[in-house]
Amino acid sequence: MINPTRKVLLAGTFVAGAITLYFAFPPTPPQREKTVPVIVQKEKTTAAPSDDGLAAINALAEAIVAASNANPNHSAKWDDVIRDLAHRYPAALRTNIRDNELSRTARTACADGCHDPFVRYLAFKYDDECTQLSDEFHARQGLAIVEELQEGAYPAVIRAYAAKRSYYIWRDVYGYQKETAVANLLSDRFWQATFDSLHEPVIPEWINRPIARMLLFLWQGSKADRDRVAATLEPEFVKRYGDCATVHYLRSAQAMKNAWDARGSG
Numbered sequence: 001m002i003n004p005t006r007k008v009l010l011a012g013t014f015v016a017g018a019i020t021l022y023f024a025f026p027p028t029p030p031q032r033e034k035t036v037p038v039i040v041q042k043e044k045t046t047a048a049p050s051d052d053g054l055a056a057i058n059a060l061a062e063a064i065v066a067a068s069n070a071n072p073n074h075s076a077k078w079d080d081v082i083r084d085l086a087h088r089y090p091a092a093l094r095t096n097i098r099d100n101e102l103s104r105t106a107r108t109a110c111a112d113g114c115h116d117p118f119v120r121y122l123a124f125k126y127d128d129e130c131t132q133l134s135d136e137f138h139a140r141q142g143l144a145i146v147e148e149l150q151e152g153a154y155p156a157v158i159r160a161y162a163a164k165r166s167y168y169i170w171r172d173v174y175g176y177q178k179e180t181a182v183a184n185l186l187s188d189r190f191w192q193a194t195f196d197s198l199h200e201p202v203i204p205e206w207i208n209r210p211i212a213r214m215l216l217f218l219w220q221g222s223k224a225d226r227d228r229v230a231a232t233l234e235p236e237f238v239k240r241y242g243d244c245a246t247v248h249y250l251r252s253a254q255a256m257k258n259a260w261d262a263r264g265s266g
Helices: 004-024 054-070 076-095 100-111 117-131 136-151 156-174 180-198 205-218 223-241 245-263
Strands: none
Touching (some): 054 117, 076 100, 076 117, 076 205, 100 117, 117 136, 117 156, 136 156, 156 205, 180 205, 180 223, 205 223, 223 245
16 A cells, blocks of 8 residues: 555656646647738838948048037147047947946046046036936036037037037926026027937938937926927938838827827826
8 A cells, every 4th residue: 555645755756747748849729720920011211221230330421520620620630539438429329328438538638737628528428328427517617618619610419419418417407487488598508409310411320310319308397389390200210211200100199199198097
């Protein structure tokens, strides 16, 4: 006669063995009917030629260097530094990965007396992202950088990012009741630089896409504002890049926000 405890052990061993066999030889799933994907033929658009990334990085870098050379405060002492940063910056935009060497180089150059607004923006960007300093000094510093980038005709994508970042710092410092004229100026600069960037032939869609997203986010307070921004942005992207990812993002973001608004908070 088998001991009851041994019966339990034997049963447990049997179950464990069955589970092992199941996972070692799982049952064959039922065969599904094969389907042929439907291929939708799209109309040809006036999309810009596809870029390999490197060409766009080099073109934007050269535009930054050219603007720096034309700056009234240009100093040949910083040429090598600016050229290095001018290539690192769009490369970081491409990968969306922070380049610590870029930040370190920009901050060191500023500490050593470099006054180029592009280099100063990179150091300002680091302070905002890594220290989150929002005081009057940094608010005024951001405004000065935006103005100098504008006067120096630096690439619009840099002017757009600088204006957006400066706008948010300004709002953090002064709120929505004080210094509203400057806040409006910065938001206007952000808006204009975004559309200027869409008309720069060297700027690919992947660089302008985040700016469009940020612009839509800035004016998301009311449906009327969102509709106005999307209705202005979408045709410009279609004209420049054709049926691109940004166009579909704008449409889906609008649809999702409108759906939440329709749902209400109940």
